[in-house]
Amino acid sequence: MPHSISPGDSPTSSQEDIVLPDAPAQPSSDGKQDSDSDESDGAVARAEETTKSTAKTEIKLQDLFKDDDDSDEEFPGSAATDSKMESSPPATPVQLPPSAKYSDPEVMLAFYQRLFPFRLLFQWLNHSMKPSNDFGHREFAFTLQNDAYLRYQSFPTAELLRKDILRLNPSRFEIGPVYTTNPRDRKTLRKSTAFRPIAKELVFDIDLTDYDEIRTCCDKANICHKCWSFVTMAIKIVDAALREDFGFCHIMWVYSGRRGAHAWISDKRARDMDDGKRRAIAGYLEVIKGGAQSGKKVNVKRPLHPHLARSLDILKDHFQSDILEDQDPWAMPEKSERLLQLLPDKALNDALRKKWESALGRSSTSKWADIDALAKTGASKTLDGKALLEAKQDIVLEYTYPRLDVEVSKKQIHLLKSPFVVHPGTGRVCVPIDTKRLEKFDPLGVATVTELLGEIDAWDAASIKDDDEAEGKKIQDYEKTSLKPYVEYFKSYVADLLRDERGVKREREEGDAMEF
Numbered sequence: 249m250p251h252s253i254s255p256g257d258s259p260t261s262s263q264e265d266i267v268l269p270d271a272p273a274q275p276s277s278d279g280k281q282d283s284d285s286d287e288s289d290g291a292v293a294r295a296e297e298t299t300k301s302t303a304k305t306e307i308k309l310q311d312l313f314k315d316d317d318d319s320d321e322e323f324p325g326s327a328a329t330d331s332k333m334e335s336s337p338p339a340t341p342v343q344l345p346p347s348a349k350y351s352d353p354e355v356m357l358a359f360y361q362r363l364f365p366f367r368l369l370f371q372w373l374n375h376s377m378k379p380s381n382d383f384g385h386r387e388f389a390f391t392l393q394n395d396a397y398l399r400y401q402s403f404p405t406a407e408l409l410r411k412d413i414l415r416l417n418p419s420r421f422e423i424g425p426v427y428t429t430n431p432r433d434r435k436t437l438r439k440s441t442a443f444r445p446i447a448k449e450l451v452f453d454i455d456l457t458d459y460d461e462i463r464t465c466c467d468k469a470n471i472c473h474k475c476w477s478f479v480t481m482a483i484k485i486v487d488a489a490l491r492e493d494f495g496f497c498h499i500m501w502v503y504s505g506r507r508g509a510h511a512w513i514s515d516k517r518a519r520d521m522d523d524g525k526r527r528a529i530a531g532y533l534e535v536i537k538g539g540a541q542s543g544k545k546v547n548v549k550r551p552l553h554p555h556l557a558r559s560l561d562i563l564k565d566h567f568q569s570d571i572l573e574d575q576d577p578w579a580m581p582e583k584s585e586r587l588l589q590l591l592p593d594k595a596l597n598d599a600l601r602k603k604w605e606s607a608l609g610r611s612s613t614s615k616w617a618d619i620d621a622l623a624k625t626g627a628s629k630t631l632d633g634k635a636l637l638e639a640k641q642d643i644v645l646e647y648t649y650p651r652l653d654v655e656v657s658k659k660q661i662h663l664l665k666s667p668f669v670v671h672p673g674t675g676r677v678c679v680p681i682d683t684k685r686l687e688k689f690d691p692l693g694v695a696t697v698t699e700l701l702g703e704i705d706a707w708d709a710a711s712i713k714d715d716d717e718a719e720g721k722k723i724q725d726y727e728k729t730s731l732k733p734y735v736e737y738f739k740s741y742v743a744d745l746l747r748d749e750r751g752v753k754r755e756r757e758e759g760d761a762m763e764f
Contacts, residue, residue, distance in 0.1 A: 505671025
């Protein structure tokens with residue numbers, strides 16, 4: 249899908265980006281570098297030139313690399329190389345022109361410099377305060393301002409990641425797996441099989457374009473509050489299954505920035521799963537099968553699996569309000585025929601069709617009620633009540649159950665857009681979604697990057713004489729914006745993860761100490 253990039257989707261799709269693991273580099277008799285290295289170096293040079301040219305009039309270049317002296321009070325005592333990550337106002341404030349757009353390089357540079365939570369991202373992916381291979385062997389992929397795509401980037405610390413992002417100023421970046429060795433060193437290995445992925449968060453992808461055949465309010469990249477309810481339903485179902493059926497605890501849902509959401513499961517057990525186990529979980533959650541032109545898309549066994557029974561219980565109210573009332577999927581005669589195709593009795597279908605043809609414009613809510621009403625009148629002498637009930641359950645599932653892009657979940661090597669990057673099409677930040685306040689999340693209310701930078705300017709202008717500032721209390725830039733609750737939620741999520749990771753390491757060490 250557009251929000252996630254698999255190895256085969258790279259804009260600069262050299263063969264090495266498609267086939268894994270890579271073959272080791274062959275020595276060159278003429279001493280020249282590999283052509284793909286030349287291409288990457290050229291792309292970087294062009295991106296750096298773009299960044300510098302836009303920064304000259306707005307920012308002093310030396311200011312980009314000054315270490316911030318902020319400390320993250322919730323996570324004290326991190327390693328010295330990673331102790332200065334939360335961005336504070338630069339020595340020379342970034343002055344954006346009134347006409348600045350979120351796609352402008354200087355806007356992105358200001359966002360990375362002042363608002364992106366690099367240290368929290370490091371702690372989340374590193375699972376510890378102290379730098380480790382969990383972060384150092386992790387792949388990052390950058391989409392540069394000139395549309396070049398750089399894969400296999402890696403960084404020992406958050407500070408080095410931050411400095412490279414400020415240097416290259418990518419329009420966005422993706423996160424890949426942890427490899428057996430540093431991804432930058434993959435060509436130095438004697439055996440290609442020595443470079444392979446060994447860990448990655450289990451991820452899931454929900455995209456509203458997969459609902460185009462059943463949503464009536466919008467289509468393609470467009471969304472509204474009515475069709476966002478499909479994402480809300482999907483998050484509820486998938487989150488419940490991951491927690492209750494698989495026992496995962498550290499699940500973070502992230503708004504994709506336009507029309508979907510991503511789930512990141514960071515439990516160690518999830519990160520260590522091989523592709524076979526990932527496929528099994530994806531298959532467990534996959535219920536809707538078949539394309540837009542296929543027939544019945546839900547074919548489940550009876551009695552219903554507990555997961556499906558729980559899902560129906562969660563979805564029944566959504567079906568009434570979000571589907572029948574808001575979407576009104578069977579208002580048109582041709583859509584009503586789709587509903588009749590899913591019912592099991594021909595005589596009942598004929599009676600319903602006759603009723604609806606005599607009352608054009610009948611709502612989907614009324615048509616759904618007509619099914620039971622006509623069934624009770626004996627419109628069909630051969631009607632099987634149990635078969636009708638099961639058919640209606642399948643219809644509810646077809647119109648409400650999550651439609652997942654399961655290919656995203658099946659392989660460790662799949663790259664997925666990082667939380668807190670800016671969606672290039674909307675300018676909105678990919679913020680985490682608090683599932684305890686899921687119904688209140690408004691995707692259209694998430695601030696754009698230009699709005700966030702404007703909020704900083706407004707705060708600074710209003711608080712020049714603020715007592716807190718006069719007393720030396722430092723307020724980080726994200727705290728001046730509507731991004732604050734999302735960063736605070738991410739902090740809490742990371743703190744819980746690190747707490748559990750310390751417990752896992754302690755148990756492992758105690759177990760090793762008992763072995764003789």
